[in-house]
Amino acid sequence: MRNIDEHTITAAVLDRMSGCEDARLKEVMSALVRHLHDFAREVKLTEAEWAAGIDFLTATGQKCDAQRQEFILLSDTLGLSMLTVAMNHAKSPQATEATVFGPFHVAGAPQLPLGSDIAGGAVGEPLFVEASVRGRDGEPIADAVVDVWEADAEGFYDVQRPGDHPQGRAVFRTNAEGRLWFRGVAPVAYPIPTDGPVGAMLRATRRHPWRPAHVHFMIQAPGYETLITHVFREGDPYLDSDAVFGVRSSLIGNFAAHAPGRAPDGSLQDGPFHTLDFAFVLERQAPGNCAAQSG
Template sequence: MRNLDEHTVTQAVVDLLSGTPDPRLKLILVRLITHLHNFAREVELTEEELLEAILFLTATGQKCSDKRQEFILLSDVLGLSMLTVAMNNKKPEGCTESTVFGPFHVEGAPVYDNGADIANGAVGEPCLVRGTVKDRNGVPIAGAELEVWQADAEGNYDVQYPDLKTHQARGVLRSRPDGSFEFRTVVAVAYPIPVDGPVGDLLRATGRHPWRPAHLHFMIKAKQYQTLVTHVFRNGDQYLDSDAVFGVRQTLVADWIRQPDGGYTLNYDFVLNPAD
């Protein structure tokens, strides 16, 4: 492997992967290296630019914590997250569409009964959320686990408040025997993704805005059904057509209905796809 040049180094690296035991790992690495090297040749990447990219990725890792995943955020704003979701969640017509996971899911969300207030003190206008979980034939799915999380009226998730000791606007509940569920929370609002890290630097450098349209996150699990990770977006939001992370699907847009008492209601039904 002496005297390698810009034309021969790629094959030399690929040849060293010939003994990789895992065929899937081998395929991914070979294609990644090939495309990465071809990209560097295509743009005539300089040493200074490579170092800048390495420092950017280093800073991205340093920004990650148990409450924030900057690499997920980076994947989101580059459209890679939504591309992967779209490729891996092809479902029959009528099933609820999947969308991006986002960087603010955390383990250990509190468990609630139906009808409970999962806002738990989060600021915002009151909202009652109701719906059902069913299969493609309209059969109710009892005992489905619904995990919900959202930002408050300030556009922040609970984990973004360093001094907050309890979870807010986040919880887990199960569908009733008839597949129905309901909980109280606060009205979803549009908010900017965090811009105090490398992802924010990237958005500013490219002239992009950081805003996401108002939405609720849902992750729904049920035996013998595919896990659904999705959002429900608020109809009429100004950022529906320019979501910073490309996650909007028209079938996931719903109306928040204003009530005479000043609160809101949201009704949305989820349709799960069988696991097989």
């Protein structure tokens, strides 16, 4: 096709993909082209704006490395991550809701025995977590793999600090009663990284970068859907304006504060500490869906 103009180019691009044999790929790419072209026409995109967009995406890719995933951060702050979670993880009312994966999970975290301290020297007031993992019918889920990660009291994850010593992350397995317990640090609100393109976008659109205090959990067990979620700290000032739109009321937990004294693990704490007790409920895997879900 020759002499293509702004009115005919969309059909021309779609026609070029008519031979695609992957039906789903064709559907996704066709919709992407239509929406991109409609967007450009709607806002009357200038060449300078197009070039600025290319530069922004290039810089986003250049900011990514083994410890930093700027594209996930971009997806999170645009609400795309949470939209995808909401569409793909609709659950029954009894099941624990999913939320965003975030950019700070690290595969291969140390597997520790129940009751371990995951802080690894991270700063923060002690937090003692007790949790249960059950199915919708109340059955305890034994030997579930529970991946936990959290920031320290300064709002940083270990991957944001020099060195490779794990802090604030571990993997546990539930006991025969479907329970787990461990010690970490009480979470605080923190800003997402703003030293890259995503931070520039937030500043340009007059948005704050703060996330409410939370602890991440990923729970996997045979026969159940993988759950990727957070537990948020009740009373946090950013619960209603989370920079990545991830808060769900059902995920807000009571991080109870305690004066110095005896902690749940029997230790004597000479400073303030916190406790959290939370129940996770997993959805059964749909028949025929044996593939493990992941972030």
